[in-house]
Amino acid sequence: MKLDLEQLAHLAGQIRRDVVRMISAAGSGHPGGALGAAEIFAALYGHEMHHSADNITDPGRDRFFLSNGHICAAWYSVLARVGYLEPAELGSLRKMGSRLQGHPSREKWPEVVESSSGPLGQGLSVANGLALANTLSGDRGRVYCLVGDGELQEGIIWEAILSASHYGLADVTLIVSDNDLQIDGAVSSVKGIQPLGAKFNSFGWHAVEIDGHDTEALIGAFAEARAEKSRPTAVIAETVMGRGVSFMENLAKWHGACPSADETAAALEELGAAPGYTDYPPLQEVIR
Amino acid sequence: MTFTSPTGIRNGFGQALVELGRTNPDVVALTADLADPTRVRRFAEKFPDRFFQMGISENDMIGTAAGLALGGKIPFATTFAIFGTSLANQPVRLHLGYNHFNVKLVCSHGGVTVGPDGATHQAFEDLALMRLIPGLTVVAPCDANEAYKATLAIAEYDGPVYMRVGRIDTPIVTAAESPFTLGKAxxxxxxxxxxxxxxxxxxxxxxxxxxxxxxxxxxxxxxxxxxxxxxxxxxxxxxxxxxxxxxxxxxxxxxxxxxxxxxxxxxxxxxxxxxxxxxxxxxxxxxxxxxxxxxxxxxxxxxxxxxxxxxxxxxxxx
The missing domain is CATH 3.40.50.920 (Rossmann fold)
Known part of the structure; x- marks a missing residue:
């Protein structure tokens, strides 16, 4: 799937509307990080990754791991928009019996959620292991892993960062949604992790620092990662928590808060939803 | 391969892993800076492409093993019992438990017989910790011959396993022809x-x-x-x-x-x-x-x- 920049912008907008409606309907969830990662999901699934909803288990496909599992509303949305589930199912988020668990569950949706996530820091190790397996098997798919910047306070992630450079896993791309916010406040005040670019470079990675809401820059960074043949790449994507909903932007409280009915209506209006908007329209109505 | 005189239970594992290296190309092994004590060294020497030294990073080792399993491999991840089950409990719960990845966590130095190393290295609770994780098979062979058979059996079994093997020389009480079936006492x-x-x-x-x-x-x-x-x-x-x-x-x-x-x-x-x-x-x-x-x-x-x-x-x- 190779959407153009205008289509990707529409897709990101749709992801944001879905995220607000899904979390509002669920009564709980994590809107802030999900809204901030809309362009990252759009660029990955709408342009960068080789994948097809019609051939989910194609052994040559690119693979994706959401390590910061709490922002899964955005992931479920993009998956719906590119054909992995009926958009109407998005309304089941966090409900009993749903495949769309509060944190991504391999048990509930093994074809798509390759590894459950939620406990932070776990995703990159799995991505590395899959890249090693691919090398042994001769499969050439690339492996993507998305983490939050606060998540980089977990020790295991640095173990995995060392492993990826030690084994020269050039097929691994780590995307850091760098919004400088976590539950207890600014990452820099809770326990600072900057400068990330210098850290990744000094750990033997190829670091690319970009605006995480600029899909063209994201596509460019992913192309750089593809061209890199000896080192893993870290795409440090500067993002804004709550992006697109002015009253949520840059506020840590929206990490895990549910908007009220009034807030939901205001957010949807700001995100460009038509008055009376109630459904999850299919992709064709979004990608003009 | 039959052991007849007292030896470490771990030696049966090490022998069987080499055998698996010969017979099953999907078997891979990992260790966290403990290749000799866990007895994966011989596998590492014979099958270097299928051996992953993870350094002193038990959590990352379990996650990496999970990814290898996802990619169709049969990973044997090895360390000491206290580190594999206690230090790395979270990724074990997530990947061997909830994700049910086909990872075999094989830990030496279970129990008290680590001896002079003292309390920090003695695992009295590894079996309990692993038994609490839904879907995990927990095995502890009684001698090197049984460890050999158990290793082949858990490789054959498609699912996550914790296996504890001992360090010190202990008597041989089973024979090559003694039966061994997972789950059957x-x-x-x-x-x-x-x-x-x-x-x-x-x-x-x-x-x-x-x-x-x-x-x-x-x-x-x-x-x-x-x-x-x-x-x-x-x-x-x-x-x-x-x-x-x-x-x-x-x-x-x-x-x-x-x-x-x-x-x-x-x-x-x-x-x-x-x-x-x-x-x-x-x-x-x-x-x-x-x-x-x-x-x-x-x-x-x-x-x-x-x-x-x-x-x-x-x-x-x-």
Missing amino acids: NVLRDGDDLALFCVGSMVPTSLEAADVLADRGINCRVVNVHTLKPLDEKAVLDATRACGAVVTAEEHSVLGGLGSAVAEVLCCLAPAPVEMVGVNDTFGESGEPDEILSKYGLTSEAIVDAALRAVSRKGSAG
């Missing part, structure tokens, strides 16, 4: 006075105790419960119903291991007097393995005493 000695359930390094100790008890007119049915989970409930019930009194013996805390597993079944289905031989909810200390086993009551004498208590309680309210 083996009766090593028949008797109808006392059911003696044992696991791992305490199997030879239990057989010794059974000899002493026989001299006193108490015939033990010694049952080697090499697979702690899923527990062979039928074997537990059959032996208990035939004997009417029970002793459990494990190089492990009495909380959460074999004693608990047996009691959980019996209290519901076949109440009988149960005496547990194991570590009584405490940490260990430095000392030679035999000194520690003696101080913490993991001896044939302790089993004999427990057996006499259990038999004397027969027919009482418990």
